Amino acid sequence: MIQKIIILLTISVLFLVLVFGCSSNGNNPGTSDAAEKVYVAPGQYDEFYAFMSGGFSGQVTVYGLPSGRLFKIIPVFAQHPENGYGYTPETKPMLQTSYGEIAWDDAHHPELSQTDGTPDGKWLFINANNTPRIARINLKTFETEEIIEIPNSAGNHGSPFTTMNTEYVVASTRFSLPIPQKDVPRSSYKENFKGTISFIKVNPENGRMNIAFQILVPGFNYDLAHSGKGPSHGWAFFTSYNSEQANTLLEINASQNDKDFIAAINWKKAEEYIKARKGKEYSSEYYHNTYNDETHSATSNIEKKILVLDPKDCPGMIYYLPTPKSPHGVDVDPSGEYIVAAGKLATVIPVHSFTKMLKAIENKDFISDINGIPVLKYESIIAGEVQDPGLGPLHTEFDGKGYAYTSAFISSEIVKWKLGTWEVVDRIPTYYSIGHLMIPGGDSKNPFGKYVVALNKITKDRYLPTGPELCQSAQLIDITGDKMKLLLDFPTIGEPHYAQGIPAEILMKNQRKIYELGKNGHPYGLKSEKDAKVERKGNEVHIYMSATRTHFKPDNIEGVKVGDKVFFHVTNLEQDWDIPHGFAVKGMHSAELLIMPGQTRTEIWEPKSEGVYPFYCTDFCSALHQEMQGYIRVSSSGSNTELKYN
Numbered sequence: 209m210i211q212k213i214i215i216l217l218t219i220s221v222l223f224l225v226l227v228f229g230c231s232s233n234g235n236n237p238g239t240s241d242a243a244e245k246v247y248v249a250p251g252q253y254d255e256f257y258a259f260m261s262g263g264f265s266g267q268v269t270v271y272g273l274p275s276g277r278l279f280k281i282i283p284v285f286a287q288h289p290e291n292g293y294g295y296t297p298e299t300k301p302m303l304q305t306s307y308g309e310i311a312w313d314d315a316h317h318p319e320l321s322q323t324d325g326t327p328d329g330k331w332l333f334i335n336a337n338n339t340p341r342i343a344r345i346n347l348k349t350f351e352t353e354e355i356i357e358i359p360n361s362a363g364n365h366g367s368p369f370t371t372m373n374t375e376y377v378v379a380s381t382r383f384s385l386p387i388p389q390k391d392v393p394r395s396s397y398k399e400n401f402k403g404t405i406s407f408i409k410v411n412p413e414n415g416r417m418n419i420a421f422q423i424l425v426p427g428f429n430y431d432l433a434h435s436g437k438g439p440s441h442g443w444a445f446f447t448s449y450n451s452e453q454a455n456t457l458l459e460i461n462a463s464q465n466d467k468d469f470i471a472a473i474n475w476k477k478a479e480e481y482i483k484a485r486k487g488k489e490y491s492s493e494y495y496h497n498t499y500n501d502e503t504h505s506a507t508s509n510i511e512k513k514i515l516v517l518d519p520k521d522c523p524g525m526i527y528y529l530p531t532p533k534s535p536h537g538v539d540v541d542p543s544g545e546y547i548v549a550a551g552k553l554a555t556v557i558p559v560h561s562f563t564k565m566l567k568a569i570e571n572k573d574f575i576s577d578i579n580g581i582p583v584l585k586y587e588s589i590i591a592g593e594v595q596d597p598g599l600g601p602l603h604t605e606f607d608g609k610g611y612a613y614t615s616a617f618i619s620s621e622i623v624k625w626k627l628g629t630w631e632v633v634d635r636i637p638t639y640y641s642i643g644h645l646m647i648p649g650g651d652s653k654n655p656f657g658k659y660v661v662a663l664n665k666i667t668k669d670r671y672l673p674t675g676p677e678l679c680q681s682a683q684l685i686d687i688t689g690d691k692m693k694l695l696l697d698f699p700t701i702g703e704p705h706y707a708q709g710i711p712a713e714i715l716m717k718n719q720r721k722i723y724e725l726g727k728n729g730h731p732y733g734l735k736s737e738k739d740a741k742v743e744r745k746g747n748e749v750h751i752y753m754s755a756t757r758t759h760f761k762p763d764n765i766e767g768v769k770v771g772d773k774v775f776f777h778v779t780n781l782e783q784d785w786d787i788p789h790g791f792a793v794k795g796m797h798s799a800e801l802l803i804m805p806g807q808t809r810t811e812i813w814e815p816k817s818e819g820v821y822p823f824y825c826t827d828f829c830s831a832l833h834q835e836m837q838g839y840i841r842v843s844s845s846g847s848n849t850e851l852k853y854n
């Protein structure tokens with residue numbers, strides 16, 4: 209009997225350990241302890257901003273950490289009905305490219321500007337993959353201010369990673385191409401296809417970008433990038449796969465070689481070659497769109513030329529670091545010494561040493577040469593290999609305390625390992641199929657640490673089902689202790705591809721509250737309500753309209769005719785934070801306007817038939833918001849209804 213009781217007790221204890229014991233290893237988020245760690249009380253602020261790319265949504269989303277609350281959607285490479293971005297004449301030029309207006313693209317890697325290797329909170333850059341472009345978002349306004357197209361590129365994936373002081377953002381082409389483009393058979397891949405790596409100069413005063421130069425590289429696929437820091441400042445690193453230069457069935461044929469490469473580029477050397485006029489001018493048409501803060505309007509310029517450096521003419525500018533096997537991420541640790549490559553088919557994570565790399569270059573420790581690019585000897589540059597790093601390692605970030613965190617796509621986990629000893633010290637499952645991960649400041653010289661965010665590809669069984677498409681998601685994991693601890697799952701917009709995080713206090717104090725009316729340089733803007741007017745120019749009718757709580761001026765317009773093109777130029781005269789007004793007229797063919805205090809926005813409306821059409825404010829602005837309305841009368845095309853307004 210006693211034996212039976214002992215056996216039963218033992219079984220019960222084992223059961224309890226099995227069922228509840230997992231909470232102590234940190235994988236069970238369903239504890240009040242985890243809830244407390246992500247709870248941000250009403251009226252309190254989150255500690256970090258997280259900027260996530262929306263992947264195929266073409267947007268950036270802004271979340272608070274640790275709460276996981278969504279604060280804003282910033283449209284970048286996509287039209288956005290919520291605020292009219294990409295619909296109004298003021299913002300449409302932002303989406304112009306050499307292929308015409310593109311209203312939707314795929315945005316992958318948000319990247320904060322840096323000063324001395326640390327995020328400074330000035331700008332956020334992000335790439336468009338499909339039609340290669342880089343955008344800059346101003347973090348005072350959270351608005352997209354500039355988009356530049358990258359010529360000689362396709363699948364702009366390894367982009368845009370900033371150098372230590374944002375001297376450049378760098379970008380590489382995923383798909384190599386005939387450069388310049390021409391009609392050739394794919395079977396001529398090896399002769400005709402080339403890659404490019406672009407250096408986009410950033411003006412330190414206003415963030416304005418221009419493509420300083422491109423480097424012509426062998427026709428591999430270039431995947432991701434990161435810039436050096438500290439001792440490796442002046443260098444940038446790019447992963448490449450398909451060094452086989454296969455041109456069909458890449459899943460088999462691009463996985464033949466034991467090692468592919470990281471391209472290490474000495475961009476200070478490249479600058480010298482540009483100064484020494486080693487660059488060849490290629491003619492190439494690409495768009496450069498900039499938003500002007502005073503006219504509240506964007507313009508497109510067409511650039512015609514680009515400087516291209518060929519490694520054959522530029523010794524010492526670029527080297528290949530052999531790296532097993534189809535590497536995806538390349539990440540530089542906070543000290544700037546270690547270059548971590550994650551080979552999605554590799555069984556170890558190779559870590560290259562920057563010091564050893566320089567020494568190997570000095571000793572000419574080369575095993576071969578590819579189109580003028582020396583290939584360094586693997587054994588001479590390797591600092592160590594992380595054994596058992598999980599299956600399908602993709603991307604690594606750092607906590608600033610000597611540890612690295614690598615996402616493993618196939619085994620769905622984050623693996624924590626120690627820099628220097630290369631030993632795995634912890635691992636935590638993710639739900640499921642993690643792509644990138646992000647530690648605030650985790651790719652900088654000074655990581656802010658505290659959390660790692662897992663950006664997952666699949667959420668099956670994790671949330672309420674929503675039809676064939678389930679929600680996308682991220683996970684927040686506490687990294688303050690020895691063991692990682694899952695705190696929170698939260699759904700995201702689009703595919704959360706990559707993210708960057710920054711302490712809230714760095715951005716909060718610089719937030720723009722209004723656009724000063726006195727500085728409104730919009731050609732159809734108003735400084736005060738008494739300037740409101742309507743002008744006819746042929747069949748165009750321009751309405752200079754003011755919006756203020758709680759009326760439009762004019763609010764009653766007559767004399768418009770069928771066949772006219774009516775421009776409502778609405779200026780929000782408010783000079784008070786968080787008081788936007790909206791505008792919509794019945795039958796208009798685009799999003800509503802959303803107009804910030806002091807800003808002017810235009811809606812173009814082409815009435816199709818006679819009648820009287822109401823317009824109204826779409827953004828609830830005050831107690832008498834519903835009264836904020838008006839009418840526009842439309843007469844037949846031949847009528848002589850007089851132009852009148854009040």
Ligand SMILES: [Cu+2]
Pocket residue numbers: 757758788789790825826827828829830833836
């Ligand atoms: Cu209103």
